[in-house]
Amino acid sequence: MVKPVTIKDIAQHCGLSVATVSRVVNNKGAVRAETVEKVEASIKALGYRPSMAARALKSASSMTLGVIIPSLTNPVFAETAAGLQQRARELGYTPLILSSDYDDALELSAVENLLAYQVDGILLTVNDAAASAALQRLDEAGFPYCLMHNVPRHRVAGYIGVDNFRAAAEVAERILAQGHTRIGMISGEFIRTDRARDRHAGFLAGLKYAGVELAQLVQVDPVNATGLQQALTAVYEQSGESPTAWFCSNDLLALAAIAQLERMGKQVPENISIVGFDGIQAGALRAPALTSIRTPNLDIGSAAVDLLLAQLNETSADTGRKLGYELVTGGTLAAVAAGPSTDPESGNTPDPHL
Amino acid sequence: MVKPVTIKDIAQHCGLSVATVSRVVNNKGAVRAETVEKVEASIKALGYRPSMAARALKSASSMTLGVIIPSLTNPVFAETAAGLQQRARELGYTPLILSSDYDDALELSAVENLLAYQVDGILLTVNDAAASAALQRLDEAGFPYCLMHNVPRHRVAGYIGVDNFRAAAEVAERILAQGHTRIGMISGEFIRTDRARDRHAGFLAGLKYAGVELAQLVQVDPVNATGLQQALTAVYEQSGESPTAWFCSNDLLALAAIAQLERMGKQVPENISIVGFDGIQAGALRAPALTSIRTPNLDIGSAAVDLLLAQLNETSADTGRKLGYELVTGGTLAAVAAGPSTDPESGNTPDPHL
DNA sequence: CGCTTCCATGTAAACGATTACATGCTGTAG
C-alpha cells in the first residue's frame, strides 16, 4: 500500500505552488500555457488524483449524487439505476447507490448516510411518497432531491415517473375490449407502495367506466410472491365464476402467476389472460410474450439526474414530469372465449381491436 | 438548504471541547458516563452527523468499499451487489457501486475514480482477470481488493467465485446422460470474459471425456444477444445433423434461445433440450423451469466483503475461495427421443436418470 | 504529607484540497 500522491507532491515536483497546481487541475483562473503543460506533465509522471474527500470538505460540492432504490435485483430499479449512472457519468458525477429493501427505516437511514457523505443531491424511490419519513427529512432540511417512479400528489422538490393510474386504466380498457367480464387483479400489498395503490385505483376506475366490477383481488408479498400459489388455487377450486383475465401490478408477479396457472393445468392465454406492468426483459423473452405496460426505466433515471441538476443550478423551477409509457402487445392477453379469430401461437401480433 | 451541524456546534452546545465530543462519537478513549450522556443529548438535539469527507481526510479509512460490476441490470451481478451491500451494511461499511458496462477502459477509470474516493478496498468483477488493466493497476499500487466471479489462474489479492470449468463439465455429463449426441453451445463472445471461456473449455472437456465432439458453437454479443436469431435459423435450415441439445453460457441467453426456437416451431424440451447457467429468477418463473447451474450470487457478494475485510485487518492470508454451485433440474432438459418416460408438462420433476 | 498514577478533558496540529488576498512583474498611457 503506497501512500497516494498529493497536490503538494506535484507542486514540489514542478517547482510551483499548490495554488497554481489547483488552478490547472480545475482549469480555473489564469495560468500560463507553458505552466499548464509543466504541471500536467508532473501529474502524469507521478500519477496524481485529487482526493475527493478533501475536495468535498473544502468546497461544498462532492460531485456525488446519492441514490436510494427499493431493490437492486428488481429489474425496474436496476434499469433506472443504470440509466441514471450513465447520465451522471456523462456529467462528471458519481452516483452513490443504496438499496432500502422496501423498508421505511432503511430509507431514512440511507438518507442520513448520504447526507453524511455530503452528496450534492439525492435521487430516490420511496415506498410511499405521501408518508415517507425520508422525504420529510429532506424537505425539512431543504435538501435537493428528485423522486423516481413516485408521482406524489403533494408538492415535492422534484419527481420523474409515469402516470400509473392512467396506465392501469388503459389496461382495463384493453382487457375489456377482449370481451372479458370476470376480471381479477394480483397486486403487491397496497400498504407498501404508492405505485401499487395507484395501479389498483386506476384499474378499478377503468373497469368502472365500463360498468364492470373487479371480480377478485389477490394481494401478495411483493418481494417473494409468497401466497400466490395458495390464493390462485383457492380461487379456481370454487368452479364457475372465476376470472378469465388477471391484471398483475408488475411483471414479476405476472410471470409467477402464469407459471402457477400452468402448473394448475390452465393455459395462458387460451383459458386465462394475463397482463403485467413494467415491461421487463424476462417478459419479452418468453413465448408468447407477456402483455404489459412498458415504463421507460432508463429514461426515468437519466431524466431524474437532469431534473436534479437543474434544481442545483437553479436553472429551472420545474418540479417534475410524467414520462410516457407504452402498452406492449404480447400474446398473454386474448379474447375471452378463444375462437379461431385469435391466434395464441403468434406471440407478437398487434391486437386488431385497438 | 440549511448549513449542516458540525462537531464544533455540539462542543459549544454542551460546553465541552471537540476532542471529547469526538471521543464520544467514536467511543474511543476514556469519557465519564455522565459526559457521554450530555454529549449524546446535544447530538440528538441538534441532529449532528459527522462528515464522512472530513473523517476520510483525517483518518485513512472512509468506511467505504468500492464495487465494480460489469452491469447493474444483469441479475447475476445485481444479486451479487445486493449480497455485498447487505453484508457491508452489517459491518458499518457503505458500498460505492460503479458499473463498467463490460468495457475495459471504463473498468480502469472506475478504479481510478474509486481510488480518488479513498475507498478502503475494492470488490470487482472484471472481464478477464488475466488481462485487466484495472487489476494490474491495483496490484501495482498494492491496493486491497477482492475479485468476484473471476477465478484467475495467477496469484491475486483475493477472489470469490465458482469453478466454471467444473460446473460446465458437469452440465455436459448431464446432457450426455439423457442420450444426446449432437450437442451445441451458445455463448457470449469468448474474447470478452474469462467466465465464458472457462465454461466453454469445461463443457468441451466434459464432452470429450465421453468421446463426444461439440456439434455447433454459436457466439453472440452477450449484452443484447444480437445474432442469436440468425444463427439458430441458419443451423436448423440445414436439416439433419443439427443439435438436439444446447448448453447456453448464461440463463439470459438460454431464455432468448428458447423463445427463438419456439418462434421457429421447435418445442423445448420435446424437440430440443436447453441448459443454462446462472440460475436467475426468470428461469425459475417459467414452465417448464429452466435447467441450469445455480451460482450462489448473494453469497459471492457477502463472502467477498468478508475476504476483503480480513485482508484489511491482515487477519488472514486467505487468497480466495471457490464457492459451491448447484445443478437445478428444470424441465428444459429431456431425453433425446422424447418418449412417454419424460413428462414435459411438469416443470420440476427430478431427473430420474441421476 | 509528598510523590506517582491515572483519569477526564482541553489544545492544537495535522489531513489535502480550494480560494481570497498579497506580491511582483510587464506593458502602456499620460
Add this chain to the structure above:
DNA sequence: CTACAGCATGTAATCGTTTACATGGAAGCG
C-alpha cells in the same frame, strides 16, 4: 518618467474531523 492596470504566481486561512500531547485534579502509596 511615473503610475496604474492586469496577469501570473505565491501565501496562508479554511473546511470538519482525529489524535498526540498537555493539563489539572483525585486517589493511592510509602
